[in-house]
Structure formats: C-alpha cells, structure tokens
Amino acid sequence: MKAAGASGVVGLTGLAGCIGGGGGGGPITFGSIHLLSGFASVYGESAKLGYQMAKEEINDDGGIDGREIGDIIYRDSEASPDTAVQHARNLVESEGVDLMIGLDSSGVALQVSPIMEQLQKPFMITHAATPFVTNMGDGDRAKGNKYVFRDGVNLAQNLYGAAKTAQKTNATSWTTIGPNYAFGTQTWEYFKAYTQAMDLGYEYMENATAYPSLGASDYTAHINKVIDAEPDGVVTSLWGGDLITFLKQAKNTDFFNVVDELLMTVGAATDVLRPMGADMPTNLWAGTRYWFLSPDSDANNTFRKNFLEANPGRPPSYNAQNAYTGLYLYKQAIESAGSTEPDAVIDALEGLEMSAPVGDLRINPDSHQAELPAVWGKTAHSDEWDVAVLDPVERIPAPAGTLRDLLSGSGWPAGV
C-alpha cells in the first residue's frame, strides 16, 4: 500500500467515507474498450492518458478503500459492435475484471449495452453519445439498462446547447452536413426537435442536407450542395479528421460567404483544435463535451495543470477527462458501497454527486446519465495557447426535466 501523499491530488469533494472497512481483497481491475486503431484511434489513446493519470493519483493516495487499482485491460473495439461485444464477454468472463469502462462509438455502445445486462457487470460509458443507452424503457430507442452509466455529455444535452446557441443568432433557415451514419442524422433530428419545440420558426432545408461518408477525403461535392441552397445557418456533426478536412476545404469555396452561422457540435474538441492550430477559422460556434478552460474551478485547474505536466503541449481532451472522471466516479461509488459487487456499485452510483474537472455533476438515478451543462462558444485565437480557444464560452445548463419536456413530442429520447 502506498503512502498517502500530496502528489497530484485533485480537489474532489463529495461523498467520501469508507463504510464497511477495507474491500474484499487484492487490486481492483478494470476492463476498457476503446477505439485503439483506425482513423479515430486518437480517442482511445487520449482516454488512456486520462485513465493512467487517475490510476496513479488514486493509487498514490491510498487506492480505493485501501485497494490498489490494478490492471486496466485495454481492448480495441475496432469500431465494430461485434468485436466490442466479444471483448466485453472476454473481459468479464475470462479476465474476470471487476468493472467496465470506456466506449467511443455510439453504434458499438448500443450493442454492448444489452450484453452488459447479460453479463451483469456495470459499464461506465466515457464517450459514446447516443442518448438511447441512457434511456430505459421499451422500444428501439430505449437501450439502457441498470448496468449502463455515462459520465459525459450525451448528444441530446449537446444539441440542447446547440439549439440555445442557434437562438442567439439571426439565422432562420438551417441545414446540416454530417457523417453518413446515425450520429450525423440524429444530430439533425435533435436540432429540429429542439428548435421546433422552442418555437423558433426555423426553415429546415431538407434538400440541402449533406451526408458524406465517414472518413471521406473530399467534401467539395457536399459543400457545393449546401452552398447551392444558401442557408443562413448550418449545423454540423462532423468530427475529428472529417471536421478538419471539411473546414480546410470549405475555406476555399464560397461556403463562408454564403453561410452566416456554422455550429460545430463537437468542434472544440482538442483532436480538432490541435492539428488545426492557428489555421482554425475563428468566429464559428463550437460545442464540446468538455472544455479544458471551463469551469474556472480548483478541480479543473488542478486537473489541467497536472495533465499538461504529464503530457506537455497537449491540453486535456474530453476523452481524457471523461476517462479520468470515470475512474473517480467508480472509486467514490465503491467506497460508498464498501464493495465492488455490481448491485452495490450501481446503487451507490445512482444519484452520486461529485465535483469533477468538467464541473459539478450528478448521476441521474433514473437514466444513469451524468447531469452536465452543454458547453458552447465562439472560436477565437489565443496568445496563450497553441490552439484556438472558445471565447466567449457559455456553460448552458441542460436540466433533465427541460430536455425531456422539449423532446416529449418528437419521439427522440433525452437520455437523461
């Protein structure tokens, strides 16, 4: 057991306490499934940095109830639900991990969720954003169950922020460009649902919607389609390398002459900002699941400082923060429950509150989704950082009740 020290302790408050004394035994193991290969592998790599940092801090600080965090076994989902399900089964049945964490892709999460119910093991989703997995009930859009949790902002929360941001603009005709899969199309559906429920009177230009294939290398044809329709505003769910390619290519066309407002739902992610550097277009609206400079709290400032020390030049991404916070959430739950037994951990997680770097969060007991604000802002240059920043930036509260009300007629779940 390591001596408790002052090394890298982030000021996390919340329900502490070790009810029931030391845990059942040796180190606690975690199984983690992420995108570790392919064009989105930066997400898995980034998450690993978050896990490692949390593990070191927790172990240096005495572990969880005196038990060390042992192995975090990483597996590559390969963006395939099938592969991820096989890994999930392997990790639980063969490796015997105590708890599961991770997942980047929504499609994968939708398929892993029912499996966790079969395996009877909690899964803390750190990235995948589909609201369906924190929606319990019946039907195709209710894929949640008691074992599945999420500690990061989901698509419904993020799009609420987008709708509130759109409201601030003068744009009245809107269309979308997004990757050609559920994430892209659902972004548009949620945007429409919210803005309709908010009575903003928008015109939705369906003929101009463009859905390039995921990972396409050339968006010019799609950009042409959007330019042709001359919308006031465009909502885009393009992410990562695709968003970068799109921005670079759009810059050299008439896109920004014709379109007044561009809302990039995950535009302020570090995996976009860092490669773009000073080339990032400014004065565009961008959202993110975690903004490393917000909130200006002890928890976040300490986290950011420590992360930058460990990874120079690399501000923490939401993948890293969510991974980090995920382990801490488990820590708090295990200590509160006094064991790693699934039902006990689940009970402890429901309603659990914590001050994480991303902000004060609470795990909603009904949906198992973390209640967090949506973060949106305008891209701007910064003298202090090598990446573009959000200035101004707004933390838009997204209360569960509000979201559910607004979406109630649309058939789309809020997942919170």
Added chain:
Amino acid sequence: MGESFIESLARPSEWTSTHLAGLVGLLLVVAPFAIGSYQTYLLTDALILGLFATGFNVLYGYTGLLSFGHAMFFAGAGYTLAVFMTDGVSALGLGAIFGGATPLVALAIAVVVGVLVAVILAVPVGFLSVRLEEIYFAMITLSFSMAVYTIILQDYGGVTNGSDGITVILSEADLFGIGVPLLSRTVYYFLVLAIVAPSMYLLWRIVRSPFGTVLTAIRENPERAAAIGIDVRRQRWASFVISAAFSGLAGAIYIPLHNVVAPGIAHWSFSAEPVIMTVLGGPYSFAGPILGAFVFRYLRWFVTQYPFFQAHWQLVFGTLVLVVLLFFKQGVAGALKYGRRYVEARSMGEPEGEP
C-alpha cells in the same frame, strides 16, 4: 481389415481419416464440459467460421474462382435472421402458435429463411459473375458485396437500422416443460454443432461427388473441360450458389452467438476473412479451410492476451500471414500432410523424406 477398429487405434501412425474424424468428433462432444464458458464460445465461433471458409472454398479451392464478396451472403442471411427474430416473430404471431417452444422454432425458421435469402441473392449475382474470371471475378464479387454493404448502411427501406445494427439475444425455450436456455454457451454450442457437422459432411459429399470432380476439372483447365462437353459457366454458377448457401448458413448461426448484426459483416474486409483462413489452412484440401479458421480465430484471441500484441495486432497479424504465405505454401493442412508422411515413413522404417 482383419482386426477390429479398436485394435487399430493402438497404432497412431496408421490412423485413417475415419479414425481422425472419430477422435475429433469425440473431442467436440466432450469439449464444452471441460473448457469453460468463454472457451466454448471461442470454439463455437471457430466452428461457424470453419463452415464459412469451407463453403467459400468450394468456389475457390475446388472451382478456382476467387470471390471477394462472400460477406454479402453471410450478411444477407445474418440480417434476415436478425430481422426475423426481432420483428418477424411477432408479426407472424408465432408465439401464439408455438407457445413455449417459440424461441427454438423461430430460430430454426430464421436460419432456413436466411439461407434462402442467401441463395436468392446468389442466383443472379452468380449468374452475372461467373461470366468473368480471375481478378475480374474477384472485383465484381467485391463490387456486389460493397453495394449490399451500402444498402445495409444506408438503411434504404428502414429495415436494417443502418450503422447501429440489430441486437439478437435468444431467450429460453420451453420444450415440453423443460427449459432450454438458448443463450447458454453450452446449449448454443450443441445447436451449432448439430448444424455444422452435417453441413460439413454434406460439403464433403458434394466435393467428392461427380459434380465435385467436374468442378476440379474446370479449375484445372476450363478449355479442356469445355471441350469434353462440360457447360463450364453453368457448373460454375451451381458451385457459386452452393458456396453462397453454406456461407449464408454460417452467417445465420453466427448472429445469435455474437448478439449483434452490424453492416461491418457485409464489408469487403470481412470477405477477406474466409480468404485469409483458407490461405492459412490450405485451399487444396477439404479440411484446410476449417483448420485455417481455427488458427485464425485462436490466433486473434491469443493476440488479445498480450498487451503489446493487442496494441499492434495489425502488425502482428500481417506479419504472421506473411510468414505463412511465404514459408507454408499449402497452409496448415499442407504442413500436417507433410508431417503425417514423415511419421508414416518413419514407422515403415524408411529413410525420412522419401515420397
């Protein structure tokens, strides 16, 4: 044979194929009780992939046509099963008819319908494809498969659920008062074995039949085959459809094991898997593909056990395929054959290496 089968077991060097088949059969029946739940899952998976590869090889090893599109049959049957199991059962009111046995009956019907869909797809695709050879055949099958992939991904018609896929979790069937948990690894293993074993036997009979000989003749020399009156195109078409049917069967029983059907199994990279398995195992023997499937599947599992390999599995796998390709030309089956001849030669007291 002047001695009994049992006595002949005492001399391993003289075991025939029958002996081996019997031994393998025995091991397969006993396995799930000895190896634990996860390993049973792996074994089931390997058996299904073995069927897929063997079905694929009817077209490649026996007929000489390399298809890069077999995923479309696997996926076609798989999606059919998934849609049937989720929507079809209720739509057709099967629950009311079969009561407790519904899960099992539904599964059986779904598998049959899945194979039918694969066949229905294979007939026109095969007809168009067998007019070509070699690389062009590979390219046209790849194109058809990718067209199917995009249709599945785009969810034209709202049936496939696009990139999110469909979940299939089997429930418990109630057969005459006995609960049969279809989701149980052991139960499903025996279901799969009950399908794969006869299918393999059927495939064995097909390639050993006069039809099989015709296919081999076509593979060796299509012009000569045509000269002696074989309708080359027609026989290739038949081989195509048969190959597709068994690949479809594999796809159908694959889905309940994996609980998920997603567009990825229609992608050309999935078509590459039976190709790799066949290369690894050796395309010119019947058992080659299934051996290759086992090697492939267990190697993939093995790689995940070691963090370094897991992080760079592409590198590891690529290198392994490279090595096998360069140094083990006939694949695992070839290596085994060589090993067996060596053993036989030794037991007969002849110098090693003699043919």
Added chain:
Amino acid sequence: MVELPVVEILTGLSLGSRLFLVALGLSLIFGVLGVLNFAHGALYMVGAYVTISVVQSVVGNFWVAAVLAGVGVGLVGVAMEVGFIRRIYERDQLDQLILTFAFVLIISDLTRIVWGSQSYTLDPPASLNNTVQIAGASFLTYRLFVIVAGIVAMAAFWYVLQRTFVGSLIRATSSDRQMSQLLGTNVSRLYTGVFALGSVIAGIGGALAAPLQAVTPGVGDQVIISAFVVVVIGGLGSFTGAFIGAMAIGLIQSFGTMWVRGADLFLPFVAMIIVLIFRPEGLFGEEGQ
C-alpha cells in the same frame, strides 16, 4: 443556377485527378507484373505522412517534400518487391493478393507507430494557396494545379511508354514475359523498376493530396477501393483508361451527391458492376487481358 454544372464538373475533375494519381501506379504494376497491389493505398498514405513531416521540418518546402515522399515511398516499394513479392510471382494471384493485403496491415500499423493516430494538416504551397473565381464560384488554385498535374502525369506516361526504349521494354514484358526474357531483358530488374515507379507515383499522389485533407491512419483504406474501381472501369493495365475512369468516378461522385444520400459510396460500385457485366476488360482495356 446556370453556373452550377461548372462547379460540379470542376469538383468532379478535382476528385478524379486525385484518384488518378493513385490508380496510375496501381494500373502500371498490374499491367506489367500482373500483381494487384492491395497495399497501394497504404503507400499513398505513407507519401502523405512523409510530405507533412518534411514540410514541418527544417526543409519547409512543399515541392521538396513531395519529391522526397515519392523517393521514400519508392524505396519502400523496392523493399516490398525485392524482399517479398518477388518470391511469389510463380504462385497464383490469390497468394499475391493476400501478400499485399498483409502489407496493408503492416504498413498501416507502422505508420501509426511512427506518426501516431492524430490528424495532421498541411496548407497548400503559398503560391497556390488562393482562390480563383470560376463561373461565379470560388475555387482553390491548388485544386486546379492537381487537375493539371494529373493531365501532365498522363501525358508523361503515354510518352514514356510509346516513345522511349524503356517504355517499349515495359510494354513488351507485360504482353509476353518469357519472350521478353529470351530477347535479353533483365525481367527481374524491370519488375523491380516498375514496382518502384508505381510506388513513387503513389507516394507523390499522397503528397499532392496532403494539403487537401486531414491525414489520418485511415487514409490508405479509403483510397484503395476507389482505386480498384477506377482501374477496373478504365481497364486494368491501361493508363488512358485509368485517367478516364478516374474522371468518370469523380464526376459521378460529384453529381451523385447532389441527389442521393450515400451516392458517393454506392454509385462507384454500381458503375463497376455495369462495366464488368458489359465490358469486363474495362472501357479501354484490351480483350483477353
């Protein structure tokens, strides 16, 4: 909306010329060696990464980087051919395909090890990094350059093949290897040279593509299937075919996108199927090739 087709057409040609540069090398290697190089997309990707690294280093010059990318990838190609592909010429095409597929896995992972998985971006060279107005729409000058580069490459190739001695050797060997060998051609060196050349072109293709998109580890996979479609439609082994095929696919994608969701993925395969059914040797291929 009278100007619309012009924009679409130029977009299509721009898409097409990027495809052409990849398809050219693929077609060359297949035409002469009979090897369908699955790893061609991976080589293209390495070219893009090398370009970015060179530009970000002290050298800083895009053109130098492009040349170095071509040379670097050419060397990789030589290593592949001499070390591995050479051993399996006598074996059937399936084995060759699998071998090059194994290289896809290896090269992709090595690329990830060297450069990591994050996206890299590159600006077009300053002289070309501006827009021109064509038919009322803005168009990046660099894209026009890429279209021109494709045409120049096409012309250069045609010239070399038809009018030089080396070209005639290549043509002779591709139609009858044994005869060519009997007549004194060092076939094995020719093969290596052709493979190297094909790889160099792939590397340069990657270099030219780097300023237009984010460079990620998935770039190779994206491009290889499109390249297959192009060479099959155009005719395996025909460079005119690869050019026309690439432009055709670019235009189909450009126009198709306007009307059908997912067209950019779906239509090229439909086109390939149609060509394979009605004219399997490709639009410009020779019968029986």
